[in-house]
Amino acid sequence: MARLAHGSQNEGRQRVLDFITMYINDNSVPPTIREIQAGAKISSTSMVSYYLKDLEKANMLDRYKRRSRGVVINDPGRVVARDMVSVPLVGVITCGAGPVPTPDADALRSADDRIQIARSLVKDTDDLFALIASGDSMIDALIHDGDIIIMKKETDVKNGELAAVFLTEKNESTLKRVYKEGKRLKLKPENPTLKPFYVDARFAQIQGRVMCVIRRA
Amino acid sequence: MARLAHGSQNEGRQRVLDFITMYINDNSVPPTIREIQAGAKISSTSMVSYYLKDLEKANMLDRYKRRSRGVVINDPGRVVARDMVSVPLVGVITCGAGPVPTPDADALRSADDRIQIARSLVKDTDDLFALIASGDSMIDALIHDGDIIIMKKETDVKNGELAAVFLTEKNESTLKRVYKEGKRLKLKPENPTLKPFYVDARFAQIQGRVMCVIRRA
DNA sequence: TTGACAATAGAACGCATGTTCGACTACAAT
DNA sequence: ATTGTAGTCGAACATGCGTTCTATTGTCAA
Numbered sequence: 001m002a003r004l005a006h007g008s009q010n011e012g013r014q015r016v017l018d019f020i021t022m023y024i025n026d027n028s029v030p031p032t033i034r035e036i037q038a039g040a041k042i043s044s045t046s047m048v049s050y051y052l053k054d055l056e057k058a059n060m061l062d063r064y065k066r067r068s069r070g071v072v073i074n075d076p077g078r079v080v081a082r083d084m085v086s087v088p089l090v091g092v093i094t095c096g097a098g099p100v101p102t103p104d105a106d107a108l109r110s111a112d113d114r115i116q117i118a119r120s121l122v123k124d125t126d127d128l129f130a131l132i133a134s135g136d137s138m139i140d141a142l143i144h145d146g147d148i149i150i151m152k153k154e155t156d157v158k159n160g161e162l163a164a165v166f167l168t169e170k171n172e173s174t175l176k177r178v179y180k181e182g183k184r185l186k187l188k189p190e191n192p193t194l195k196p197f198y199v200d201a202r203f204a205q206i207q208g209r210v211m212c213v214i215r216r217a
Numbered sequence: 218m219a220r221l222a223h224g225s226q227n228e229g230r231q232r233v234l235d236f237i238t239m240y241i242n243d244n245s246v247p248p249t250i251r252e253i254q255a256g257a258k259i260s261s262t263s264m265v266s267y268y269l270k271d272l273e274k275a276n277m278l279d280r281y282k283r284r285s286r287g288v289v290i291n292d293p294g295r296v297v298a299r300d301m302v303s304v305p306l307v308g309v310i311t312c313g314a315g316p317v318p319t320p321d322a323d324a325l326r327s328a329d330d331r332i333q334i335a336r337s338l339v340k341d342t343d344d345l346f347a348l349i350a351s352g353d354s355m356i357d358a359l360i361h362d363g364d365i366i367i368m369k370k371e372t373d374v375k376n377g378e379l380a381a382v383f384l385t386e387k388n389e390s391t392l393k394r395v396y397k398e399g400k401r402l403k404l405k406p407e408n409p410t411l412k413p414f415y416v417d418a419r420f421a422q423i424q425g426r427v428m429c430v431i432r433r434a
Numbered sequence: 435t436t437g438a439c440a441a442t443a444g445a446a447c448g449c450a451t452g453t454t455c456g457a458c459t460a461c462a463a464t
Numbered sequence: 465a466t467t468g469t470a471g472t473c474g475a476a477c478a479t480g481c482g483t484t485c486t487a488t489t490g491t492c493a494a
Contacts, residue, residue, distance in 0.1 A: 068285040079301035118333040215430040
């Protein structure tokens with residue numbers, strides 16, 4: 001049977017762990033031993049040290065010895081900032097009713113709103129921007145009203161990539177899978193129940209590649 | 218005209234900034250003055266202090282005075298870990314060909330793969346899990362083969378919410394918007410070109426609510 | 435040339451901070 | 465009772481670390 005002395009030390013341990021988590025959230029820097037002592041209501045720094053050693057043994061946190069603020073929470077669900085990118089939200093896209101806006105470098109840097117996504121979803125993180133889809137005109141690209149579309153600015157794509165194509169004759173943009181077939185482009189809807197159609201390559205202009213689509217329910 | 222003394226101090230400033238960024242990425246803790254000195258090849262701690270004051274004035278970083286490691290990078294594109302959640306990826310969903318798996322708490326904690334998403338996309342972060350859509354059988358929910366579906370475990374939903382519904386008579390799950398109409402449920406496809414259909418509420422079981430759908434191109 | 439000032443160096447000051455140590459207490463097994 | 469061990473406390477020690485001070489040098493404007 002487990003031995004319990006004075007007050008169950010598990011309680012203090014948990015308080016320490018919780019406080020460190022909270023502190024990092026608030027300050028984006030881990031606390032010092034003495035800050036933990038005060039914040040988690042521990043009676044002495046040696047007790048904090050004691051709990052910390054315990055938590056480290058239980059693999060709940062890592063420590064850099066002798067470094068100030070050298071505690072790192074060890075949480076499998078923890079997100080590391082370097083795994084994420086922040087993409088500027090530059091506007092609304094009404095597919096089938098005009099061109100997709102293609103922002104310049106300045107617009108990308110100064111955007112007010114930003115969308116955070118995992119790096120693993122987009123691989124290459126350069127020249128990304130985000131658009132909000134508007135209207136139901138993009139059903140054939142399986143895109144819904146309000147969806148967030150993450151795009152990469154590009155003027156050419158490989159066969160079979162999903163891209164925003166500006167059709168000069170119609171003066172509108174559309175999202176389709178693009179295949180080059182000689183002097184013409186095959187534009188294939190994402191929806192397999194719909195037929196592809198073809199345009200003369202001279203009247204079609206690649207605006208960007210769709211990297212990711214995010215729908216909030 | 219700007220005055221340039223010895224070596225352009227802009228260079229040193231930049232080295233300091235870059236080093237801090239890198240250091241935080243590697244250690245998830247900001248560096249000390251002396252670590253910056255060594256890492257960014259600065260000749261003295263007072264020079265580091267000098268640069269730091271400069272960078273702070275230029276609003277490129279914030280400092281907590283007199284606190285050890287009290288530097289925080291000030292980057293609009295910087296992602297803060299607390300804004301993100303990590304969702305366990307628990308399986309594949311083949312809609313229209315069986316039930317959606319509903320994992321228990323253990324499965325959620327021990328999942329190998331995880332999907333990182335912004336908190337703002339899901340609001341409530343409890344009981345979330347992620348599924349990969351398989352096959353083209355979910356077109357009427359505007360969901361594509363390979364899409365990541367973020368779900369929240371729930372047994373009831375509000376009218377108009379998108380949910381996974383298990384149909385006991387067909388022994389399969391489907392993703393639809395759900396409306397309660399007396400003793401029956403109206404299940405409405407996301408695709409506005411498709412008609413809703415109705416089931417007896419006794420033969421339908423809510424499995425979870427769709428919080429978010431992510432498509433990688 | 436000279437005065438003003440940014441840029442630079444090195445060292446020292448002093449509080450911040452992790453660590454350690456000795457002593458003391460409560461509880462369980464012997 | 466004795467002994468061992470986990471839990472606890474307070475204080476002291478040794479660095480860690482931000483800050484500051486003085487002195488020096490290079491550059492530009494007057």
